[in-house]
Amino acid sequence: MTAPEPPPNQDALLARADGPVTRGRLVRDLTALGLAEGDTVMFHTRLSAIGYVSGGPRTLIGALRDVVGERGTLMVTCGWNDALPYDFAAWPQTWRDAVHAEHPAYEPELSEADHDNGRLPEALRRWPGAVRSRHPDVSCAALGAAAVELMADHPWDDPHGPGSPLARLVALGGRVLMLGAPLETLTLLHHAEALAEAPGKRFVEYEQPVLDSGGRRVWRHFRDIDSSEGAFDYSAVTPDGQDPFETIARDMLAAGIGRRGGVGAADSLLFEAEEVVRFGVEWIQERLGGAR
Numbered sequence: 001m002t003a004p005e006p007p008p009n010q011d012a013l014l015a016r017a018d019g020p021v022t023r024g025r026l027v028r029d030l031t032a033l034g035l036a037e038g039d040t041v042m043f044h045t046r047l048s049a050i051g052y053v054s055g056g057p058r059t060l061i062g063a064l065r066d067v068v069g070e071r072g073t074l075m076v077t078c079g080w081n082d083a084l085p086y087d088f089a090a091w092p093q094t095w096r097d098a099v100h101a102e103h104p105a106y107e108p109e110l111s112e113a114d115h116d117n118g119r120l121p122e123a124l125r126r127w128p129g130a131v132r133s134r135h136p137d138v139s140c141a142a143l144g145a146a147a148v149e150l151m152a153d154h155p156w157d158d159p160h161g162p163g164s165p166l167a168r169l170v171a172l173g174g175r176v177l178m179l180g181a182p183l184e185t186l187t188l189l190h191h192a193e194a195l196a197e198a199p200g201k202r203f204v205e206y207e208q209p210v211l212d213s214g215g216r217r218v219w220r221h222f223r224d225i226d227s228s229e230g231a232f233d234y235s236a237v238t239p240d241g242q243d244p245f246e247t248i249a250r251d252m253l254a255a256g257i258g259r260r261g262g263v264g265a266a267d268s269l270l271f272e273a274e275e276v277v278r279f280g281v282e283w284i285q286e287r288l289g290g291a292r
Contacts, residue, residue, distance in 0.1 A: 010052060013048060013051050013052035014051065014052045016049075016051040016052075016264075016265040017050065017051025017052065017264045017265035018265075019052075020051075020052050020053075020054040021050055021051045021052060021053045021054065021264035021265075022054050022059070023054075023055070023059045023062055023063045023066070025264065026050075026053075026059065026060060026063035026064075026263065026264065027063045027066050027067055029261070029262060029263040029264060029268075030063060030064065030067045030177075030263060031067055032261060033177075033259060033261040033262075033263060033268060033270050034259045034261075034270050035064075035067050035068065035175070035177065035270060036067070036068070037067065037068060037069040037071065037072060038068065038069060038071040038072050039067075039068045039072045039073075039174075039175055040068075040072060040073040040075070040144075040146050040150075040169065040172050040173070040174040040175070041064070041068060041072070041073070041074060041075065041174060041175045041176070041177050042075040042076065042077070042140075042169055042174060042175070042176050042177070042187070042188065042273070043064065043074065043075070043076060043120070043176070043177040043178075043179060044076075044077075044176075044177070044178050044179065044181035044185045044186070044187070045060065045118060045120045045179040045180065045181055046118065046179070046180040046181045046182070046266070047060070047118065047119060047120065047180075048180075049179070049180025049181075049264075049265065049266040049267075050179060050180055050263060050264035050265060050266040051264040051265040051266075053264065056119070057119050057120050057123035057124075058123065060120065060179075061074065061120070061123060061124060061127065061143075065143075065144075068144065070144075070145065071145050072144050072145065073142055073143065073144030073145050073146040073147055073150065074124060074142065074143045074144055075140060075141070075142040075143075075147075075150060075165065075169060075174070076113075076117075076120060076121040076124050076125070076140065076141055076142075077117060077121060077138070077139075077140050077187045078113035078114065078117065078121045078122075078125050078132060078139045078140055078141050079113060079114030079116075079117060079121075079137065079138060079139060080106050080111050080112070080113070080114060080136050080137065080139060080208075081111070081112040081113060081114045081115050082103075082104070082106075082111065082112070083106070083114075083136055083137050083208060084099065084103070084206070084207070084208055086204045086206045086226075086228060088206060088207070089206070089207075100219065103209055104209070104217075105209040105210050105211045105217040105218075106136030106139075106208060106209065106210050106211075107211060108132035108133065108134060108139065109132070111136075113125055113139075113141070121141065124141050124143055125141035127143050129143060129147075130142065130143040130147065131143070131147040131148055131150075131151045132151060133151040133152075133154035133165055134151075134153075134154050134210075135154040135155075135156065135159045135222075136208040136209075136210055137159070137206070137208060137222060137224070138159050138160065138224070138227065139154070140154070140165040140166075142165070146172055149168065149172070150165050150168050150169065150172070151165055156220065156222060157222060157223045157224065158194060158223070158224060158225075159222075159224055160190040160191050160193065160194040160224065160225060160227065161191070161194035161195065161225075162194075162195075164191065164194075166187070166188055166190065166191035167191060169188070169273050170188075170191070170273045170274050170277055173272075173273075173274070174273040175270060175271060175272055175273055176188050176270070176271045176272075176273055176276060177268070177269070177270050177271075178268060178269040178270075178271075179263055179266050179268050180263070180264075180265075180266030180267060180268060182243075182246070183243075183245060183246040183249035183250065184243035184244075184245040184246045184249075185245075186245050186248075186249050186276070188271075188273055188276050188277060188280075189245050189248060189249075189276065189277075189280045190225065190227050190231070191277055191280075192276070192277045192279075192280025192281045192283075192284065193225050193227075193231035193232065193280070193284065194225050194231070195277070195281050196232075196280070196281045196284040196285055196288075197285060198232060198284055198285050198288035198289060199288065199289055200232055200233055200288070201225065201231055201232060202225065202226040202229070202230065202231055202232065202233075203223060203224065203225055203226060204223070204224055204225075204226045204228070205221065205222065205223050206221075206222055207219050207220060207221050207222065208220060208222065230244065232244075232284065232288055234247070234288075237287040237288065248279070248280055248283050248284075251279075251283060252271075252275075252276065252279045252280075252283075253269070255279065257271065257272075257275050257276075257279060258270065258271045258275075259271075
């Protein structure tokens, strides 16, 4: 994930979309892009790219709900803003002792989403009726008909792999919506990394505090692909300075996968989740010498 850009001033936002972007305008634009009633959709948003959204995240979430309806579901990646870094084990012992003694446990209902993911994940996870997954480092949240099914029993280990919210999004025939968001934020490609069989796959092991079934704070050990520095060394197969997910997404678009359109002022994309994962796995394995 990349940090959100500094927001333009209000006049610049208004000019960007030739006036305010209202809930009704969002509904029309999202429908024209291809989002439909009953869809299960994971969305990534750079709100400022849309323009001046009258009412902010609440308006955008409301418009998305208007389009997908009661049978549809919205999903976001949250993470945890106070998750400990992967190199926590390398801190001085006295620092680690202090953190072990008092760092608060991850609580799905209370713990803030990672601020680097923008304003929408925090807004959605706090929405009445939203459900958030139990994994402290890579939690997701969902709202709608399939929310419980998507979020249930997020695996402690390999949390981007089988049984994860990302895997369930694919199994449910879900979609991915990029609302002005950078291509490198296409989180579903982490699921492709988890499934891909190629040499040199990188993993991380770390610990985070969570609550046990009795509500007590406990420290749990986790193992996952390295979703921070990259699950693979892509340096030989991507242009200098370009994020590998951006490279994969650009190649996917060039192959005719995905729909493109404007939502407010934002250049936006709509993908089928299954196609994203299939293309991502094949791309990784073909370029990095993996299984055929």
